[in-house]
Amino acid sequence: DVKVTQSSRYLVKRTGEKVFLECVQDMDHENMFWYRQDPGLGLRLIYFSYDVKMKEKGDIPEGYSVSREKKERFSLILESASTNQTSMYLCASSSQMNTEAFFGQGTRLTVV
Amino acid sequence: QKEVEQDPGPLSVPEGAIVSLNCTYSNSAFQYFMWYRQYSRKGPELLMYTYSSGNKEDGRFTAQVDKSSKYISLFIRDSQPSDSATYLCAAIFGGGADGLTFGKGTHLIIQP
Numbered sequence: 001d002v003k004v005t006q007s008s009r010y011l012v013k014r015t016g017e018k019v020f021l022e023c024v025q026d027m028d029h030e031n032m033f034w035y036r037q038d039p040g041l042g043l044r045l046i047y048f049s050y051d052v053k054m055k056e057k058g059d060i061p062e063g064y065s066v067s068r069e070k071k072e073r074f075s076l077i078l079e080s081a082s083t084n085q086t087s088m089y090l091c092a093s094s095s096q097m098n099t100e101a102f103f104g105q106g107t108r109l110t111v112v
Numbered sequence: 113q114k115e116v117e118q119d120p121g122p123l124s125v126p127e128g129a130i131v132s133l134n135c136t137y138s139n140s141a142f143q144y145f146m147w148y149r150q151y152s153r154k155g156p157e158l159l160m161y162t163y164s165s166g167n168k169e170d171g172r173f174t175a176q177v178d179k180s181s182k183y184i185s186l187f188i189r190d191s192q193p194s195d196s197a198t199y200l201c202a203a204i205f206g207g208g209a210d211g212l213t214f215g216k217g218t219h220l221i222i223q224p
Binding site for chain 1: 120144146148153154155156157158161163200202204205206210211212214215216217
């Protein structure tokens, strides 16, 4: 059974904190993605990675960075959390052919 | 331009009815099309994916793609209350590193 695991289901952080969201996949997938999901806006791509140490900006990268030191792990970093980054964050992975993507359970982040 | 349009609903139907969920897209370069089901506070779960035009069936679910009209459909036969969820369509170019482009999701309610 395919598995994408996000380290936390719920997080509450303070404005200005540095926040790390972790994602691990066990499918040996080349591609990994971070999305955020907001009511009325749907899922929006923040960053993705197609190989270890490689990263590409998605549609809304501002205020975020990512790290991929190992193939199975992809981290999203909020350098200085702000209230407008309160959202549901979803990690996904796909094979090199990129025909289908599998999602984790999501991390609901609240910045106060 | 990468856009996928989807009516947010809610769509409410009686148990046992046939459900039709639809999306349109603008970029003819999309090759793979996916349907995800998302329950409240959970990550999206991949239901089906199709390549190019045509139909694909899996149990009570049928996915249909018409590339000539840029139209994506998901049909659910013999709908059950457990089918109540948000359904997301998505499209991707495929064959390389790129994120999925999602519709905003249709909230489906199956009335017992």
